[in-house]
Amino acid sequence: MLFPPNRCHSVWSFFLAIFLAFATFREVRAYHSAQDRAVAKSASVHYLNTQPGVKYVGDEVCGSCHASEYKSFKQTAMGKSTSVPSQHDLDGLSKPFTFSNSTLNRIYTVYAQNGRMYHAESERDESGQLVFSDAHEIAYVVGAGEIGKSYLVTKGNEFFVSPISFYTRVNGWDLSPGYDRSLFRGFTREAAELCLDCHTGQPRFVSGKPDHLQQPPFRFLSISCERCHGPGAIHVRQRKAGAALKGSIDFAIVNPRELPAEIRDDVCAQCHFMGDAQVLRPGKNYLDFRPGTSLDKVVATFSVPAKIKANRFFALNQFEQLKLSRCAIASKGRLGCISCHDPHVESHGAEAAQYFRARCLTCHSVASCRASADSRRATSVPDDCVTCHMPKQPVENMNHGALTDHRILREPSEDLQTRDQLLREPPDELVYDARVLGFEDTRSDLRSLALAYPQVAGQYPELRRKGFDVLQQAAREFPDDAEIQGTFGQVLSVLQPGEEAAEALQKAIALGSRSPEVRTRLANLRLQQGDVAAVIDICKESIEIEPLYTSAYLTLARAYLISNDLPDARETLDRVLKLDPGNDAARQALLKLQTVTEGNP
Numbered sequence: 001m002l003f004p005p006n007r008c009h010s011v012w013s014f015f016l017a018i019f020l021a022f023a024t025f026r027e028v029r030a031y032h033s034a035q036d037r038a039v040a041k042s043a044s045v046h047y048l049n050t051q052p053g054v055k056y057v058g059d060e061v062c063g064s065c066h067a068s069e070y071k072s073f074k075q076t077a078m079g080k081s082t083s084v085p086s087q088h089d090l091d092g093l094s095k096p097f098t099f100s101n102s103t104l105n106r107i108y109t110v111y112a113q114n115g116r117m118y119h120a121e122s123e124r125d126e127s128g129q130l131v132f133s134d135a136h137e138i139a140y141v142v143g144a145g146e147i148g149k150s151y152l153v154t155k156g157n158e159f160f161v162s163p164i165s166f167y168t169r170v171n172g173w174d175l176s177p178g179y180d181r182s183l184f185r186g187f188t189r190e191a192a193e194l195c196l197d198c199h200t201g202q203p204r205f206v207s208g209k210p211d212h213l214q215q216p217p218f219r220f221l222s223i224s225c226e227r228c229h230g231p232g233a234i235h236v237r238q239r240k241a242g243a244a245l246k247g248s249i250d251f252a253i254v255n256p257r258e259l260p261a262e263i264r265d266d267v268c269a270q271c272h273f274m275g276d277a278q279v280l281r282p283g284k285n286y287l288d289f290r291p292g293t294s295l296d297k298v299v300a301t302f303s304v305p306a307k308i309k310a311n312r313f314f315a316l317n318q319f320e321q322l323k324l325s326r327c328a329i330a331s332k333g334r335l336g337c338i339s340c341h342d343p344h345v346e347s348h349g350a351e352a353a354q355y356f357r358a359r360c361l362t363c364h365s366v367a368s369c370r371a372s373a374d375s376r377r378a379t380s381v382p383d384d385c386v387t388c389h390m391p392k393q394p395v396e397n398m399n400h401g402a403l404t405d406h407r408i409l410r411e412p413s414e415d416l417q418t419r420d421q422l423l424r425e426p427p428d429e430l431v432y433d434a435r436v437l438g439f440e441d442t443r444s445d446l447r448s449l450a451l452a453y454p455q456v457a458g459q460y461p462e463l464r465r466k467g468f469d470v471l472q473q474a475a476r477e478f479p480d481d482a483e484i485q486g487t488f489g490q491v492l493s494v495l496q497p498g499e500e501a502a503e504a505l506q507k508a509i510a511l512g513s514r515s516p517e518v519r520t521r522l523a524n525l526r527l528q529q530g531d532v533a534a535v536i537d538i539c540k541e542s543i544e545i546e547p548l549y550t551s552a553y554l555t556l557a558r559a560y561l562i563s564n565d566l567p568d569a570r571e572t573l574d575r576v577l578k579l580d581p582g583n584d585a586a587r588q589a590l591l592k593l594q595t596v597t598e599g600n601p
Contacts, residue, residue: 047292048234048252055233056202062225062232065239069344070225076346078223080144082200085117089141089149093117097173104185106582108164109135110173119151119162121186121582134581136187138162142199147401150176152191155548155579157212159191167400177398186582188550197286198271201227208514210285211546228267228343230254230291254292261333265319266295268337273319275301276309277430277452282483300448302430308462313393313403321406327363335363353381360385370410428466430456450474450484454491468495475504482511486518493521501525516546523555527562535559550576554585561593569593 048054063070073079096111109120120135136153143149147169151162163186165176178184190211196203201220206212226232235253249258256267270289279300280286289298303309303320319337322328328335340359347355369376371388379387389409392402430452432444444452451474453467468491474481475488489504505522508515519542526534539556542549553576560569570593576586 046251047230047254049230049232049254050290050292052288052290054231056219056224056226057232057236058220058226059201059224061236066225072345073225073343076343077144077146078227078343081142081222082218083141083221085138085141089117090115099173101175101180104179104182106163108173108175110164117151119153119164119187121163123582132577132581132587134187136162147398147403153187155187157206157215157217158548159196159213159217160187161189161191161195162187163189165399169400169402174399177401180399186580188580199223202287205285205287227270228254228256228291254290256291256338259292261336263292263294264338265336266293267291269295269301269319272316272337273301274314274316275320276304276314277302277455279448279451281448282481296433300444300452301433302444302449302452302456304456304460304463305429305431308460312396313405314397315395315401315403318404318406322408325406325408326410327408331363350381353384353386357383357385360389428463430463446470446474447478447481447484451487454487479507480511482508482513485511486513486515490518490521493525497525497528502529514545516542516549516552519545520549520552520555523552523559527555527559532559532563536563548579550580550583550586553579554589557586557589561589566593566597 059070059074090112093110093112096109098107098109100107105123107122107124109122111118111120117138118135119138120133122133123131125131138151139154139159140152141149142152145166145168148165148167150165152159153162154160161176161184163176163179163184164173166173174180176184176189178189192211196213200218201222201224203218204214204216206214230253232253235250238250238252249255254267256264259267266289270286279302281298281300284298286299289295295301303317306324322335322337325335340356376383376388381387386404390404390406393405395401395403430444430449432449450471453463453470457464457467471484471488471491474484478484485504486508489501489506489508492498492501492504502522502525505518505525508518509522519538523535523538523542526538536556536559539552539559542552543556546552553572557569557572557576560566560572570590573586573590573593576583577590580586
């Protein structure tokens with residue numbers, strides 16, 4: 001699957017890629033008795049495996065009892081979400097494949113060598129001379145190929161996204177999402193916490209360093225059973241011991257079908273609803289979410305008002321689209337993701353069309369369709385409801401991508417009355433969450449809202465004024481919040497560079513911020529003030545925290561140049577090019593330094 005570029009875990013809105021097409025699910029089994037379902041609804045927060053510390057057991061343990069579900073799930077896109085390069089991935093690479101991009105002035109190559117896959121980026125000058133070349137072995141393949149595949153490389157104990165992706169729709173290679181718009185370049189895009197959380201079974205992050213992984217890096221390579229059912233240790237122990245159930249529901253393991261609507265779909269939303277901005281709750285990380293609890297307790301999700309976003313489609317917003325549908329609104333929460341999708345199985349073509357038609361007809365009738373019988377039979381698969389009411393739409397943040405429109409429109413041209421219009425949200429205010437109408441019993445808190453606006457302001461200038469006002473208010477009301485102060489300082493350093501911005505950044509560091517971005521912003525402000533000694537100390541601290549953060553090296557090199565310490569400036573720029581051979585800023589700085597040392601004017 002491909003990583004869409006609309007989400008980075010600091011300033012960018014994070015991206016991440018997608019495993020669409022849950023595809024088919026078997027007939028819905030009979031409901032439990034009304035009494036059992038009432039117990040499940042009221043006791044959902046009492047599932048034993050929702051608590052922190054309950055151990056995960058892995059798919060193989062689940063498969064020892066649930067063999068049929070295990071076998072079919074392993075054939076789905078989620079079950080094959082991440083892999084190591086195989087012979088199948090190397091097929092077709094008997095000769096290197098090369099393509100170029102004139103905008104970036106880069107050449108990209110995919111090749112195989114000694115049974116391993118490599119991606120390379122290079123540049124040549126006007127005379128054809130090689131300027132640089134940077135090649136990396138592919139460590140992991142992300143995606144089962146439904147839409148495409150992205151690739152991860154390693155640098156030390158960190159993972160980075162390759163600038164090259166494979167696209168199934170065109171059966172070929174092209175730039176990874178975001179690279180075509182110069183949002184990212186080279187092998188410098190971190191495969192950060194959220195990205196790995198959704199695409200792998202369970203990453204093993206180094207404590208306090210969300211971009212660094214232990215060895216081995218993953219407990220389970222692909223998405224596992226426990227992503228949707230929660231950790232299984234208690235369930236396995238009780239079933240092996242033959243413990244009696246109280247009623248027909250096993251409260252040692254979550255079954256999403258038994259959850260109340262307001263938290264049922266959070267199981268899917270943890271990866272399929274990225275919104276336009278996400279803000280982690282204080283002290284939380286994405287792996288803290290447990291099925292059977294509210295996702296909102298871990299992360300606050302925001303969407304840009306539809307009046308601003310219009311009909312622009314983005315990856316990972318199927319959940320939000322579904323909540324905008326008449327079907328979801330009219331059902332008052334009964335309709336959810338698993339009303340139509342079964343994550344255990346996946347079908348394609350005519351089989352999928354027939355299945356989803358059957359799901360539609362559980363609520364609708366053939367007579368209610370306004371299309372003529374002839375036009376219905378004329379679809380590529382006759383009488384395919386999805387073709388007309390959920391057509392594929394091009395995705396703005398993914399090359400060569402088209403995803404199913406989950407708004408379930410009566411007509412493709414229908415002017416949908418969107419959720420934020422129904423709620424009469426102010427046109428410049430981010431929409432909080434996307435729960436079904438009637439379940440909006442909470443409002444966004446000031447802290448989360450303040451941290452969300454900077455994630456979208458770059459792409460939506462209409463929200464900048466309101467966003468700055470909210471952030472400024474939060475900075476006053478949360479003087480001891482390191483993330484608020486750091487974000488406020490970074491925004492000020494762009495809009496109003498000066499001592500107020502520097503004070504906010506310095507305050508964030510004093511409050512415990514470990515962000516290299518905060519330190520480098522502060523260093524640049526101190527450089528403008530002429531405090532070179534402070535700049536050197538701040539940059540060295542930033543590099544100690546994150547040795548691969550090249551912006552800190554570049555600022556440090558500038559400080560050395562200003563203090564006329566040319567040897568240290570050269571050494572620092574050389575280190576940048578070792579980390580990132582395609583770094584144009586470092587290369588140009590070295591050329592200028594060379595003219596100085598040679599005594600040229």
